[in-house]
Amino acid sequence: MAVIEVEKLARRFGDFEALKEVSLSIEEGEFFGLLGPNGAGKTTLVRILTGQLAPTSGRARTMGCSPDEPVALKMKVGIVPEAESPPTFLTAREFLQLICRIRNLDGMDQKVEKWLEFFQLEEKKDVLCRDLSKGQRQKVMLAAAFISEPRLLILDEPFINLDPIFQKKLREYLQDVVKEGRTVFMCSHILEIVEKLCTRVAVINQGRIVAHGTLEEIRSSKGERLEDVFMRLIEGS
Amino acid sequence: MALHWSLFKAMFWEEWRLHRSFVGSVGSGFFPVVIFFFSLVLAATSPVLLRKMDMGTILLAIHLSAVMYGLGVGALAQIGEQVMTRRLGQVNMLLQLPALQPISFKTVMGVFFFKDAVYYILYSIIPLVGGIAAAIPLTRITPLGASLLFVTVLLTFMMGMALSFLLSAISIRSKAAAGASALLIILLAASAWPLRLLSPGQILLPLGYWEGHQPWQLAASIALVIVLSAAAILLMKERFAPPERRYESRLIPLEAAFAFTKDMRTLVAKEWLELRRSGAFGAVFTGFLGPLLGIYAIIWLFRQGMGIPLDFSVVFYGGILGFLGLMTYSWLTNLEPNEFLNVQPVGVDRVIRAKLVLYFLLTTPVSLGYLVFIGVLNDELSLLPLAALVGLSTMIYVAAVTGRMTGLRANTMLFDAKVLGRFSAAIVPPLIAVTLISFWLEKSPIVGSLSLCLLAVALLIVSRHLFAGLAKRWGKESFGI
Numbered sequence: 069m070a071v072i073e074v075e076k077l078a079r080r081f082g083d084f085e086a087l088k089e090v091s092l093s094i095e096e097g098e099f100f101g102l103l104g105p106n107g108a109g110k111t112t113l114v115r116i117l118t119g120q121l122a123p124t125s126g127r128a129r130t131m132g133c134s135p136d137e138p139v140a141l142k143m144k145v146g147i148v149p150e151a152e153s154p155p156t157f158l159t160a161r162e163f164l165q166l167i168c169r170i171r172n173l174d175g176m177d178q179k180v181e182k183w184l185e186f187f188q189l190e191e192k193k194d195v196l197c198r199d200l201s202k203g204q205r206q207k208v209m210l211a212a213a214f215i216s217e218p219r220l221l222i223l224d225e226p227f228i229n230l231d232p233i234f235q236k237k238l239r240e241y242l243q244d245v246v247k248e249g250r251t252v253f254m255c256s257h258i259l260e261i262v263e264k265l266c267t268r269v270a271v272i273n274q275g276r277i278v279a280h281g282t283l284e285e286i287r288s289s290k291g292e293r294l295e296d297v298f299m300r301l302i303e304g305s
Numbered sequence: 306m307a308l309h310w311s312l313f314k315a316m317f318w319e320e321w322r323l324h325r326s327f328v329g330s331v332g333s334g335f336f337p338v339v340i341f342f343f344s345l346v347l348a349a350t351s352p353v354l355l356r357k358m359d360m361g362t363i364l365l366a367i368h369l370s371a372v373m374y375g376l377g378v379g380a381l382a383q384i385g386e387q388v389m390t391r392r393l394g395q396v397n398m399l400l401q402l403p404a405l406q407p408i409s410f411k412t413v414m415g416v417f418f419f420k421d422a423v424y425y426i427l428y429s430i431i432p433l434v435g436g437i438a439a440a441i442p443l444t445r446i447t448p449l450g451a452s453l454l455f456v457t458v459l460l461t462f463m464m465g466m467a468l469s470f471l472l473s474a475i476s477i478r479s480k481a482a483a484g485a486s487a488l489l490i491i492l493l494a495a496s497a498w499p500l501r502l503l504s505p506g507q508i509l510l511p512l513g514y515w516e517g518h519q520p521w522q523l524a525a526s527i528a529l530v531i532v533l534s535a536a537a538i539l540l541m542k543e544r545f546a547p548p549e550r551r552y553e554s555r556l557i558p559l560e561a562a563f564a565f566t567k568d569m570r571t572l573v574a575k576e577w578l579e580l581r582r583s584g585a586f587g588a589v590f591t592g593f594l595g596p597l598l599g600i601y602a603i604i605w606l607f608r609q610g611m612g613i614p615l616d617f618s619v620v621f622y623g624g625i626l627g628f629l630g631l632m633t634y635s636w637l638t639n640l641e642p643n644e645f646l647n648v649q650p651v652g653v654d655r656v657i658r659a660k661l662v663l664y665f666l667l668t669t670p671v672s673l674g675y676l677v678f679i680g681v682l683n684d685e686l687s688l689l690p691l692a693a694l695v696g697l698s699t700m701i702y703v704a705a706v707t708g709r710m711t712g713l714r715a716n717t718m719l720f721d722a723k724v725l726g727r728f729s730a731a732i733v734p735p736l737i738a739v740t741l742i743s744f745w746l747e748k749s750p751i752v753g754s755l756s757l758c759l760l761a762v763a764l765l766i767v768s769r770h771l772f773a774g775l776a777k778r779w780g781k782e783s784f785g786i
Contacts, residue, residue, distance in 0.1 A: 069633070092318065103714065118648060120647050120648070120783055121783075122781070123385055136781070138650075138652070138780070138781055139650045139651065139780070141650075142648065142649055142650035142651075143650035147646075147648035147649075148648070149648050151644075153642075153644040153645050154645050155575075155579075155641060155643070155645055156583075156641050157578060157579040157582040157640070157641060158556065158575065158578060158579075158584055159552055159554065162552075162554055162555070163555040163645075165554065165556050166556060166571060166575055167556060167649060169560070169571040170650060170651050171649070171650060172651050178764070186442050192549075194551040194552055195549045195550065195551050195555065196549070196550045196551075196552065196582070198548075199548075199549035199550055209645070212645075212648075212649075213648070235426070257719065298582070
């Protein structure tokens with residue numbers, strides 16, 4: 069069953085075409101990686117898939133919802149945005165409590181404690197989010213995306229600002245998510261992580277998908293590193 | 306010196322852009338023009354004014370306004386910087402330069418003070434005195450008089466600004482010392498009024514010049530401005546990153562306290578926490594009460610000071626309540642950009658509703674108290690129920706129109722000509738109707754009361770329709786600036 073379906077998707081900002089005729093289909097249980105240089109259109113695609121932006125033309129469905137139904141769509145998906153921006157005047161614990169209420173989750177206290185503990189934020193749970201470090205704010209945003217244990221996670225640069233210990237912990241958690249049959253859609257510049265985790269990838273450049281498939285399918289020769297694949301595709305497109 | 310000049314220019318343009326981001330280019334440019342014409346009209350009608358008030362009272366009013374404005378500019382500089390830093394998230398204002406660059410906070414604050422003085426002199430003091438100067442051909446005001454007025458108003462404004470900066474500097478060192486200093490200033494003001502131990506001119510030296518015509522009064526004023534501002538800059542302390550602030554979890558207890566708001570309770574609790582922890586509670590509160598008392602003071606001044614019979618009933622004051630609440634709602638939309646909600650299943654319309662609920666919770670007790678106050682002063686207690694109905698219905702109506710048309714961007718959208726046109730078309734006719742019927746009430750109490758009741762019901766019906774349309778208008782919009 070496809071959890072994300074995109075057909076001939078386009079998005080313009082004035083004269084600038086951020087996405088051109090993008091088509092993708094992501095099945096349940098996949099770990100999908102979207103790669104591309106800065107300004108390639110990754111975040112625009114993520115914003116459309118998560119109901120934050122309407123496409124100019126084409127069709128997008130995420131968990132059966134179109135971007136026109138943003139509240140219903142976001143209820144079914146856990147999302148980590150590109151820039152960590154938790155609330156200014158709520159503490160880490162209050163923020164997670166708010167998310168539980170917004171998503172109508174049962175067992176709020178246990179869930180909040182579980183994720184504070186997972187990200188080792190117990191000591192910082194009563195600190196205002198604005199006073200946390202960047203890494204801690206990123207952890208709070210990740211906890212807010214994971215707390216409802218959704219069937220689909222859409223993560224834009226989730227490893228940013230995390231130390232190596234938490235990068236490993238997050239990698240292992242995401243692998244477990246996929247083992248459970250859930251789906252992860254991830255944008256990342258860290259090619260080693262994508263190479264280790266993703267079952268399928270797409271490379272986007274200047275708003276177009278220039279390659280799409282399993283890592284083996286997009287390699288031109290056996291043993292070619294993902295970095296080399298990436299450079300070849302970007303420079304050749 | 307080159308560094309100071311470069312920093313001054315950068316800060317000057319930053320201030321201009323900050324204004325534009327709040328009120329738009331047209332609004333920013335329009336403000337000095339409005340001041341110019343306002344003072345031109347007042348000055349042109351000064352012969353009429355002088356028949357009712359003596360020149361001393363007029364000069365006192367002008368200089369008192371200038372010192373209050375100076376105090377306000379000093380205070381607003383800090384509030385504005387905090388608000389913009391919050392709105393822009395990671396982007397810092399130039400005032401934050403010492404955190405990362407090899408420049409002292411004292412230097413930055415010194416240039417900042419100078420920039421503020423120049424900016425606001427150009428932006429408001431020159432247009433104010435310019436309007437008076439433009440009225441010279443129409444009145445008995447002389448070029449020398451207008452020039453002297455410019456000098457004394459300028460010095461008075463600068464004294465207010467320097468005092469405000471000094472209080473800020475003291476408060477960085479010691480809150481208690483700042484409190485004691487503020488108390489001292491209040492006592493000094495009280496010695497002029499109501500104690501009448503000193504004349505206002507003995508405290509406000511530039512005003513005193515109009516009484517004594519002694520050059521030392523101007524020289525002493527200049528010296529005082531220099532001493533106060535130099536003391537403020539010297540007292541400034543290098544700022545380091547503030548310590549992390551910790552709070553016991555209050556969201557869930559507050560949610561219980563706001564249970565009466567039903568499915569809005571969690572978001573209302575969130576809004577309440579943001580209001581309290583941002584430190585904006587006082588500004589929001591006084592931003593509503595201040596104009597209400599100001600309008601009463603202006604009407605009182607016209608009635609008592611100038612003998613112009615302005616007999617507004619308590620019902621009229623009820624009508625203006627809603628129209629003055631706009632500022633309060635606008636403040637509430639500036640506390641937090643809410644960008645984190647872009648990835649959560651909650652629409653902008655839900656947050657607008659939560660802010661409107663909080664707006665009503667904050668303003669309703671103040672509004673009712675204000676009406677009782679006016680009712681007692683005017684001896685119109687029998688009109689209070691009608692005034693309350695009119696007040697609450699206009700408050701609900703204006704909030705509904707504002708929420709529907711401007712969403713969470715009241716500050717900027719109202720300076721979009723199209724939005725402002727539609728907003729005015731929705732707001733002005735009911736305000737005029739309430740005002741006219743409130744005048745008619747004395748002549749025809751039954752018909753007047755019935756008309757106001759009908760108008761209130763009509764406003765409530767339209768408000769219901771506007772609230773119902775919030776989801777359609779704002780449900781798919783994004784949070785953030």
